[in-house]
Amino acid sequence: MAPPLGYDDHTSGYERRHTRRSVLAGLAAAGALGAAGCTRVATAAGTNGGELLDRLRGQGVVRLGIAGEIPFGYIDKNGQLTGEAPELARVIFKRLGVDRVQPVPTEFGSLIPGLNSQQFDVVAAGMYVNAERCKQVIFADPDYQMLDSFIVRKGNPKGLHNYKDCVEKKAKFATGTGYAEIQYAVDAGYKQSDILIVPDQVAGLNAVEAGRVDVFAGTALTTREVVKKSAKAEATKPFAPLVDGKPHVDGGAFAFRPTETRLRDAFNVELRKLKKSGELFRILRPFGFTKAEMTDLTAKELCGE
Known part of the structure; x- marks a missing residue:
């Protein structure tokens, strides 16, 4: 999924990512039975990297913390859970001896608290890895990397290609709830009070099309996907925001409780195999990911260690 302000989210100090929109309602319906009917998992042992992997193998199911967002995790037209994170989770956990995945929907900002209070076993929401989050959870290595992009009116009449352009041209600026792009815009010179915060990229597209704003900032993936059917707007060329x-x-990854290093490490082993074989790209490609978004970034790098 991308990410938010505030220490915790999709903010980074850059907790980002895209709000978990109305899709959450459908996801909640799909996961309601499991989420409501299950008690919280038992506390993991603090030695030998945790016991969760063994418990999951015994149960045959892993509970995924999901914040409903296309393309990261959502309900499709047939009412089935899908998205890059659930599909990747299915493959990797199957290889780890866990046959089923079960969604536990929540708001994006509640993913880390929910994980650490044991409401689910792992965060599978395309969460960006950053130093603040690394103080609260441990991450697998990123399964994708991501640049930013803008939604602008057709022809990009104001010539907006990065955050500096937006500030210099006094563009009316919007981004999503909890997105890391809020901080990127503030760092570029916007006052946070001057930024229009909307629920997600669909609302951002609507704001641009209606002329309420000049630009909506999001991830390259979500902006290019949402403008595909628009006759009034387009996505700009992806670019890297400036930090310091x-x-x-940015890179998105699965998150685990700090005690569960054994599960995280086993997950990483299988993830590396998928990267090496090219299967990871085949899994993510149907959700709009390109080869440019495949990555060798590590969680250690993004955590600033």
């Missing part, structure tokens, strides 16, 4: 004056590439 340097171009920054």
Whole structure:
């Protein structure tokens, strides 16, 4: 999924990612039975990297913390859970001896608290890896990397290609609830009070088409997907936002409780195999990911260690 302000989210100090929109309602319906009918998992042992992997193998099911967002995790037209994170989870956990995945829907900002209070076993929401989140959870290595992009009116009449352009041209600026793009815009010179916060990229597209704003900032993936059927708007070329004056590439990954290093490490082993074989790209490609978004970034790098 991308990410938010506030220490915790999709914010980074850049907790980002895209709000979990109305799709959450459908996801909640699909997961309601399991979520409501299950008690919280038992506390993991603090030694030997945790016991969760063994418990999951015994149960045959892993509970995924999901924040309904296309293309990261959502309900399709047939009422089935899908998205890049659930589909990747199915493959990797199957290889780890866990046959089923079960969604536990929540708001994006509740993913880390929900994970650490054991409401589910793993965060599977395309969550960006950053230093603040790394203080609260442990991440697998990223399964994708992501640049930013803007939704602008057809022809990009104001010539907006990065955050500096937006500030210099005094563009009316919008982004999503909890998106990392809020902080990127503030760092570029916007006052946070001057940024229009909308629920998600669909609302951002609507705001641009209606002329309420000049630009909506989001991830390259979500912006290019949402404008496909628009006759009034387009997505700009992807670019790297500046963090501390340097171009920054975000990476999204699965998150685990700090005690569960054994499960995280086993997950990483299988993820690396999928990357090496090219199967990871085949899994993510149907959800709009390109080869440019495949990555060798590590969680250690993005955590700033």
